[in-house]
Amino acid sequence: MADPTTYRPAPGTIPTDPGVYKFRDEHGRVIYVGKAKNLRSRLTSYFADLASLHPRTRQMVTTAASVEWTVVGTEVEALQLEYNWIKEFDPRFNVRYRDDKTYPMLAVTLNEEYPRLFVYRGPRRKGVRYFGPYSHAWAIRETVDLLTRVFPARTCSAGVFKRHRQIDRPCLLGYIDKCAAPCIGRVSAAEHREIVEDFCDFLAGRTDQMIRRMERDMTAAAEELDFERAARLRDDIGAMRRAMEKQAVVLGDGTTADVVALAGDELEVSVQVFHVRDGRVRGQRGWVVERSDNGTDADVVGDFVTQFYGAQVDFDATVDVGEHRAHGESVPREVLVPELPENAAELEEFLSRLRGSRVRLRVPQRGDKKALFDTVVRNAAEALAQHKLKRAGDLTTRSAALTELQEALMLDQAPLRIECVDISHVQGTDVVASLVVFEDGLPRKSDYRHYSIRQAAGDGHSDDVASIAEVTRRRFLRHKADRDAPPPVSGEVGAEPETPSQPRKFAYPPNLFVVDGGAPQVHAAAAVLDELGVTDVAVIGLAKRLEEVWVPGEDDPMILPRSSQALFLLQRVRDEAHRFAITFHRSKRSKRMTESVLDGIPGLGKTRRTALVTHFGSVARLREASLEEIARVPGIGLTTARAVQTALGGGSAPATPEEATPAEAVSGAETPEKTEVSVVSGDAGRGVDD
Incomplete structure (x- = not known):
């Protein structure tokens, strides 16, 4: 446990300007990133009496071995730099708003010649329009299944699309009229794009005008005695109305907003977000996180807004604001919160730059928005109660296990x-x-x-x-x-340290x-x-x-x-x-078996190779077997057995089994294969080269 006084900077050397600071441990790893309107005032608070600090803050300052800071011009720049550093260094003591899952969205690839509809999880990409997030992927598929009879847009992958274009034959969806089949030229690229744009307009909320137009077309078809087309339009209208019923209208003015509510105690806080698009609740998300320091609800709101919206839109201050508009669709025009943070004006400017247009932070006071906000608050309180019930036993068990290990092994710390x-x-x-x-x-x-x-x-x-x-x-x-x-080379006071690369x-x-x-x-x-x-x-x-x-x-x-x-x-x-x-x-053994030395033996096909490996269990045992034992395997004759033994022995086999001594039978055995030096990453897909 480090003593904070050993790395405490002299108070007079800390600037009073806005900035961002980083605490590093003894290995140079960034463990906490924070921002401050006044760096001197904020950093000095970390070096107060340890007994007066919040337990999480006390653990952080005793784990750290150094502190450094970077001065910026405004609080908005501090917000942006803080988010970028949290994303880059992933500090262990920063409160992180992360789900145990990623929420699905409906993606429309408008950047392709033939746009595609599909369920998507992950970061947003330029040129792709997103709808959601939704709570479940099946909700997206059900909606798409209903609407493709009205808007027969392409839903297949690039590989399937290319294959059917080559064979000049549509897939099943093309045969049942749930796809316009642009792969075989049934519609042109321009006609297919028009279908996709109508689909996007429907999901964006422009539904009444579209339904009225289809009703007029249905009436006209009936008057012309084209009853088949009129019946098809009737069914399409019904499908569109069923899709609309799945998303109840909660705000009659067509509001596009995110409603953020909190419920918590002294240790933890539950955060719930309802995504309202064009007056409809399109999705819901929730987190339960530790309350940092003794932060108020306003502090929680400020941290959440920065991390949540920054993670959805990668902000680059060098890019023109207008270029963020395509990526900023996930930032709504309005964010309803329980309490305005102290830096509300800076947060509004930060969100406006992410969206590319004006964004407002508001506290709902009355009407439909206040009623919806109260609903979100009840959901947040319920999520916190469920979290405590679920985690109480597990958290207690893990804490008890770590304490028992510390005591049994006489360790300095858990x-x-x-x-x-x-x-x-x-x-x-x-x-x-x-x-x-x-x-x-x-x-x-x-x-x-x-x-x-x-x-x-x-x-x-x-x-x-x-x-x-x-x-x-x-x-x-x-x-x-x-x-x-x-250690990293530090510049003058207030300068960002020059680090060739961050610690792994x-x-x-x-x-x-x-x-x-x-x-x-x-x-x-x-x-x-x-x-x-x-x-x-x-x-x-x-x-x-x-x-x-x-x-x-x-x-x-x-x-x-x-x-x-x-x-x-x-x-x-x-x-x-x-x-x-x-x-x-198993994966390595399977690869070795497919590339076995048996592959090159004349007269030994796949069936015989499988029979040999199944009978002996491994190539190593096969190599030690005698010529007679190999020949007794079903399907393997004496000639083939001699070829196998020759290949595995590295030299010519004796003419008859009697002439082969046990030593000669294995004299040519390979030495253990040199394994390529490698370290392969774990389940998350990362690797370390040692």
Whole structure:
């Protein structure tokens, strides 16, 4: 635990201008980003008596090792820079408004020659029009299914569209008139775009005029005795009205706004947002986050507005304001909030620049908007109550597990970050390792890593102890390199430090390093840490048979009670590492099997190769088999068996089985294959090259 007085800047050196500040830990990692109207006043508050600070703030300042700041011209610039840095550095102590899921939207690719309708999740792209967000993807598909009979726009992917254009035949939707089939030229590009634009106009709320026009066409068709067309128009009108009924009108004036409501206590706050477009509630989103410091509802509103809308529209101050309009459709003309933040004017300017037109922050006082706001408040209170019921047991359990681990292992602090290593192989082949990360008792899949083991034993069997040592060395060599790297070069007071690149997230060291195994594996990992000079990481091993906890230097294992929450947490970590290693090993083995040395053997087709591998279980066992054993496999004759043995042995096989000695049969066996040096990313798709 660091002492804040060791890095506290002299009060006279801190400017009184607006700016953004960053706290870094001892490894140079940014752990908190904040903005201030007066940097000196704000930063001085962090170095008050620790007992008077909010627990989260106290933990942040004792974790930090340095503080730096950047002076800007206005509070709006501070807002923009703060958001950009939060997005870039992902500080662990900043309150983050993140869902446990991404909300679906209906996307219309107006930037293509033949626009397409599809369900989309993710960041917004230029030239694509979005409707939503919706609470469920099925709601979008149901709406599209209803409306494509009226607006038969393309919904297929680029690959399907190209394939049907080549075969000059429409898909099923084209045959049942739910697609205008532009792929075969049934309509031109201009006609198809007109269909898509009518679809967008309908979803944008211009429905009454469209329905009246279709009713006139239906009446005219009936008068002309074209009853088939009149019936089709009647059905289309019914489909459009059913689609409209799914989105009830709540604001009769066609308001486009986001309604933000809060409900919370001293520790947590629930944030709910209703997205109202053209008077209809199109979507709902919610978060429950920790209340930072002793912040008021106004502070929560300010932080939420900055992060939520900044994340939807990547603001670039160097781009002309008008160019943000296409991306700024997610920012409504009006944001209704429970309380105006202190910097409401700056926030309005910030949102206006994101949207490309005027945006207002308002507190609803009366009428329909106040009634809708009260509904959102009730939803926020209900979400907070459900969150407490759901998380109470889980949060208590995880806290108890971490505390028990700290006490049992006599650690200085609770192991908030735990890493675990597991080795996977089949009789020494395709040896791989996994490293999983748990933070605060929960898996952090973005930091998971795969390792391909470089070394292998000469007898064809894996040495798990050596593999554990290799993975430990490779993981902490990365940590040691980052730790020993020269600190960022700081300029003059108020200047942004010159950093060639930000520290990698995986460079963050664990509090506890767990290996899957007993005393030999633990001692191997501990020896590597001693060799590298890493003294601030505790090492233990968890043996599978009796779930014994092994500690370096101890002759006997530690036995935790079966009902212990600490043991349950260690088992979860170990089992997750095992699952992750098995998954990678299977994928690597499958690839090796498809590229097996058996592929090049004359007379050995796919069926025979499968029969051989199924019979012997692996190429390694096949290589050790005698000529007679290979020939006994169904479908494999003596000639083919001799060819297989020759290919696997690396030389010519003897003429008859009797002439082949056991030593000669395996004399040409390959040495263990050198595995390419690589570290493959975990579930989140990121990789670290060590």
